[in-house]
Amino acid sequence: MAVTQSIVHFINRLNDSLCRLVSWLTLVMVIVTLLIVVLRYGFDIGWIAMQESVMYMHAMVFLLGCAHTLRVNEHVRVDIFYRGFSAQKQAKVDVFGTLLFLLPVNIFVLLISYNYVSMSWTLLESSQEAGGLPLVFLLKSLMLIFALLMLLQGIAELLMNIAKVKDASASSSGGDY
Template identity: 30%
Template sequence: MATDFSDIPRNGEPAITARLFAWGMLGFLFAFLVNNALVVGFGLPGVKPFFNGSATGGSWVNLAVYAASIGVAALYVLGSRSTSLRWDAMKIHHFNIYIIRAMFWAVLLVGIADSAVAFMRVEGILNAMFGDETAKLFNKARWVGPYIHMPLIALGFLIALRSRTLGFTWLALMIVAAELLIVISRFVFSYEQALMGDLVRYWYAALFLFASAYTLFEEGHVRVDVLYAGFGRTTRGFVNAFGSIALGMSTVWVIMAVGFNGKTAIINSPIVNFEISQAGGVGMFIKYQMAAFLGVFAITMLIQFVSYFLEAVADQRDEPGHRDVAPAAH
């Protein structure tokens, strides 16, 4: 079973069309995210004006980002014609795993820190420790987000460079510990705060949304298909390649197109405004991150679908290095 580069031949029969599509999709994704930041953060108009005939200079900047990103992707493919599909697929998968690993570390650190801040805020400990003026800063999500959450998220990405564990097991254990703490505090000490439920929901959302892409790699998603089990490897490869495009990539692109559609979109708006829950100052300031989780889910799933597509095309071509992973129940 091929699970790392040592099991995969680096060179193979050229598959330019499939690789151009795959890397072009990743280039388009990169440009889409950069342009989203330019539109939301810097007020550029995006590429929509090209469709209604009102393009300005800023629109050309957005279009240039797409052209450059897709162009670089095409140059990479044309400059490495002999690279095998499975080698590319594993390279993309490993990059995706780094993102997922970094996000798990980030939510672990932010969850612990923000719940501690929320507890001290509710109990008045912040005032005693830092004074009233400084304590007021901890009541503002627009201060907590940039000065507490963002450094911890950056730290998560740094830790992920050295760590090789995805953190699924540890995060699941932390969820169980948080749930146990709620039960003990509620039924033994008759004490409960909104932050306790916020922490469990925060970690649950991260666990299921971030783990989805790795589950796809391990064929862990359930297939409701009575025919697939009887297909041969090459036929399965064709079905998986087609499904990756028609069902997988199309779905996550819809999520991103809706969620990142300007400053008022359902993902962008909570992030820009550092949105908090209705519990306000007695809960955690992480609602905006839970909106971002949906974006992370879509991004990591798209990257994994690209990897899955390349692997499926390799199966359809019956190339060496096939991963013999048993799919979930049909």
Template identity: 35%
Template sequence: MSALVVIVRLISGLNRLIGAIFSWLALAIVVVCFAVVVQRYVFSTSFVWMQDLYVWLNGAMFTAVAGFALMRDDHVRVDVFYRNAPVRRKAMVDLFGVFVFLLPYCYVVAFYAWPFVARAWKYGEGSANYGGMPGLWVLKSFIIAFAALVALQGLAMAARSVLVLAGREAELPVSLRYTSGQE
């Protein structure tokens, strides 16, 4: 097994694991939101920290599973030319897109988020709402995790594209291969 295949498998495996774990937050979001509504309309009470909780869980889930979504091609793509393209053309488009758009985007996000996140950690930042949740610094850290996981998956996409262009796509597991368009 070549080094590129190992890279694709490891990074995709990491994002698959994180996706499987953090996708369960969707259930937690629904349960907490339901509890907030019941508290408000049945018991005429409300806890600000619970309102913060379901918003924060939502932010954590969507930033954590972004790499997983990219791995599964569940992200938004303008695929007028891509959907029915041959596998080699898809590989070229992905290779170009990773290095020209995706990795620079991840760098900009991480670069500009770093001081923001570091300041939140330094102050032990909590909710701006009175009675809200402490630990906003944890949620803000997911911005850096988002950039890292998406960038890693971008590198896996680039490695996969190189394997395809080298005629070695068969070395990849079926779940990580391109879906074929016109051949």
């Protein structure tokens, strides 16, 4: 039980730290976007690299923030019935959803994108735009990081929900588990 709690705690801390990074990155993205607009419309100056940097930051915000969003239960959920369920029933639905959808989909994303990302690294792929960022291989690597973070958070969610189901079962039966 202590090992399970420490695994969950580690994964949650990792995603919380990334969330703080993403929060600051969001502020930087807004400032750079404002700078792009002021330079373009105020001074008729523009750089492709600066515009692409906003796209890179947006990708990082989305792909590095997804696991934290799952952690704090702010992800998109079709919950016609879910919100009316007991905590134990919600935990059972979450275990089922994690095993049937979350983990397999992210394993698929990881497997499918691996060759795509590794080929990009082999080529040290850069922007096709003149003056663009030479870091497309890093941008594509976010797909693997996303899938790994989601898998880790999925494991943490699975462990927490299994513990909820066990705790509810133990308390309802009055015995130890």
